[in-house]
Amino acid sequence: MTDHDAPHGDRLPCGVRADDLLQQVIDGTPPRDPVHQASCPHCRATLTHLAELWAPVLDLAQEDVRAPAGLLQAVMSEIRELARSGWSAVLRDGTGQTRIAARVVGAVARLAAESVPHVTLAFGGGRVATAAGEQTDRAAVAGSEDATDVGLAGDRVVIDVQIAVDLGVSIPRVAQQVRDRIADHLTAQTGLRTTEVNVTVVDVRP
Amino acid sequence: MTRPADGANPLEVHWVELARGGDESAFAALVRTHQDQLYRVALRMTGNPSDAQDVVQETLLQAWDHLPAFRGESGFSTWVTRILINRCRNLHRARRPVDSLPEEHESAPGMPHSPAADTLAVASQSRDAVRRALLALPLDQRAPLVLTTFAGYTFAQTGRILGISESAAKVRAHRARRALSMTLQEWR
Numbered sequence: 001m002t003d004h005d006a007p008h009g010d011r012l013p014c015g016v017r018a019d020d021l022l023q024q025v026i027d028g029t030p031p032r033d034p035v036h037q038a039s040c041p042h043c044r045a046t047l048t049h050l051a052e053l054w055a056p057v058l059d060l061a062q063e064d065v066r067a068p069a070g071l072l073q074a075v076m077s078e079i080r081e082l083a084r085s086g087w088s089a090v091l092r093d094g095t096g097q098t099r100i101a102a103r104v105v106g107a108v109a110r111l112a113a114e115s116v117p118h119v120t121l122a123f124g125g126g127r128v129a130t131a132a133g134e135q136t137d138r139a140a141v142a143g144s145e146d147a148t149d150v151g152l153a154g155d156r157v158v159i160d161v162q163i164a165v166d167l168g169v170s171i172p173r174v175a176q177q178v179r180d181r182i183a184d185h186l187t188a189q190t191g192l193r194t195t196e197v198n199v200t201v202v203d204v205r206p
Numbered sequence: 207m208t209r210p211a212d213g214a215n216p217l218e219v220h221w222v223e224l225a226r227g228g229d230e231s232a233f234a235a236l237v238r239t240h241q242d243q244l245y246r247v248a249l250r251m252t253g254n255p256s257d258a259q260d261v262v263q264e265t266l267l268q269a270w271d272h273l274p275a276f277r278g279e280s281g282f283s284t285w286v287t288r289i290l291i292n293r294c295r296n297l298h299r300a301r302r303p304v305d306s307l308p309e310e311h312e313s314a315p316g317m318p319h320s321p322a323a324d325t326l327a328v329a330s331q332s333r334d335a336v337r338r339a340l341l342a343l344p345l346d347q348r349a350p351l352v353l354t355t356f357a358g359y360t361f362a363q364t365g366r367i368l369g370i371s372e373s374a375a376k377v378r379a380h381r382a383r384r385a386l387s388m389t390l391q392e393w394r
Binding site: 066067 | 230233234237238241242244245246249255259262263264266267268270296300332333335336337355356380383384386387390391394
């Protein structure tokens with residue numbers, strides 16, 4: 001079934017769609033035919049059943065969920081740290097802190113990607129900063145050594161890497177190898193936690 | 207649960223403009239406004255308070271990083287919730303290789319993986335059963351269900367967040383509702 005199929009669902013013996021009754025229970029929509037529904041045993045039985053079934057769901061949906069108390073402070077603290085550290089990853093232990101510049105992280109990632117077989121080019125270590133409102137053309141920035149990492153926060157790193165692959169290889173498989181290799185190298189060489197590696201294949205080589 | 211606003215809030219637009227220019231106080235105001243809603247979505251998507259907090263925190267940091275590229279075509283809430291859903295997907299993908307059980311058998315922390323029938327019969331009446339059933343849904347169904355039923359977004363808003371049409375969001379949410387109903391029914 002595709003997203004464009006009509007959500008028919010099963011019909012009751014009286015012809016009413018079970019989905020309509022489910023929507024009535026969940027969303028509180030009015031019945032399509034209130035007169036029929038008031039007198040139809042199938043509709044009433046199904047409504048009762050669905051109301052019982054969905055009671056704990058609606059109960060959970062009404063639960064008062066609030067963000068943990070320290071979330072705002074934690075976010076703003078990391079943002080201030082980012083501004084202060086000038087886009088460096090920061091590793092801390094009891095004896096002090098180690099800062100690793102974003103360009104170093106990008107270089108490690110690029111070299112790791114290039115070490116994967118069938119990856120003949122790999123440029124860029126991160127997203128390219130753009131002026132407000134500008135779109136980034138990934139293909140256009142391939143090869144740029146000015147690519148700047150914007151995926152650094154504390155000891156977490158997000159990498160965007162742009163590669164060219166040999167013709168005939170499985171791109172998903174190579175992309176996964178690039179992802180794994182970058183994460184492994186960054187862990188081994190920098191101690192940073194790689195939370196995301198986005199691979200953009202910008203060219204294919206014969 | 208407050209239904210998320212549809213349409214631009216002038217004050218929020220002002221905060222976004224200031225934050226785009228690096229104003230941390232303005233961004234803090236945005237975080238304060240949206241953190242509960244983001245956490246609510248994250249908690250239902252991940253089923254785990256610790257993961258939910260991490261996902262929201264990373265989402266907000268990513269939002270700060272990418273604010274210069276935010277053109278305001280969608281509301282800030284839509285944009286930041288889209289980032290959140292993508293991060294939930296990434297978390298799910300990152301964990302999948304080490305999970306020994308298929309997605310259908312994922313369970314919330316503290317919940318048994320293969321509960322006995324009598325345990326399930328009791329649990330089916332509870333919120334825990336719903337949490338479990340929610341986590342058993344594939345992500346493309348869980349997201350629209352969480353956004354509509356648990357976070358109060360309309361189908362139109364949900365479509366904008368997920369980058370699909372309103373009708374597609376409606377179909378996916380209905381499909382998820384049916385799947386959730388069947389799971390809860392099986393556990394009764």
